[in-house]
């Protein structure tokens with residue numbers, strides 16, 4: 661047992677662990693000696709994540725699953741069995757940038773399901789064992805967009821605002837339960853997310869997933885909401901300071917210009 665496994669439990673569930681921030685969460689939690697339950701759809705990439713974590717002498721359980729499938733959370737919980745889950749990282753998600761009416765509506769609904777319904781259902785399934793043990797940690801990956809009104813990224817931004825408000829409210833309900841909550845709100849980060857979302861951040865600062873996750877890991881137990889990067893924090897403050905009628909056109913201008921591809925391929 662080390663500090664982290666004593667404080668939270670032996671295993672962490674990381675959704676979306678096949679790439680980007682999820683893979684980085686897996687690696688940095690492995691560095692803390694936490695065993696991993698790695699969840700996503702692409703088995704080969706989950707295996708690569710597990711291989712990277714091996715050097716830290718932790719065990720990994722790979723669960724290949726489309727989290728938007730019916731009964732996926734029941735399947736996941738069956739596979740987890742009675743492992744001692746100390747940390748849940750609700751990370752899997754995707755975005756779609758472009759004119760709302762040009763984007764495929766079924767994909768937008770799927771995005772709402774993955775980004776919002778899955779964290780609600782999975783947290784509900786895993787929290788009881790944390791409450792019973794009287795310890796644990798919930799990490800929710802939201803976004804800087806949660807603080808903004810996001811034309812041309814409207815549904816995605818709304819899903820991330822949902823994640824922020826849900827996780828923040830839940831952390832209040834859990835305040836006397838010895839469960840640490842952390843909500844990570846990254847700005848633009850260099851992962852597959854950008855290409856898949858139809859975003860080309862040519863003139864924007866892009867953070868690395870390593871730095872973003874390091875900030876989250878360092879902040880767990882100390883802070884509730886974490887926005888990595890000074891420019892991202894300034895953006896959040898400006899969004900709170902200026903009236904929306906002034907700030908939203910600026911956000912719209914930026915989002916329109918970084919999502920210029922034809923979204924028909926999405």
Ligand SMILES: NC(=O)c1ccc[n+]([C@@H]2O[C@H](COP(=O)([O-])OP(=O)(O)OC[C@H]3O[C@@H](n4cnc5c(N)ncnc54)[C@H](OP(=O)(O)O)[C@@H]3O)[C@@H](O)[C@H]2O)c1
Pocket residue numbers: 675676677678679680681682699700701702703705725726727728751752753754755774801802803804845846847848849850851852853854856
């Ligand atoms: N990158 C950014 O600029 C940025 C900024 C703010 C917030 N975020 C948030 O960060 C989180 C992680 O994104 P990322 O940047 O790391 O992007 P990413 O590299 O595309 O990772 C997304 C992960 O989610 C998994 N996933 C997607 N659909 C899934 C499904 N139906 N079932 C199970 N797993 C699924 C993907 O795995 P498979 O494809 O193998 O299933 C992948 O592992 C997301 O919630 C995103 O909203 C990203």
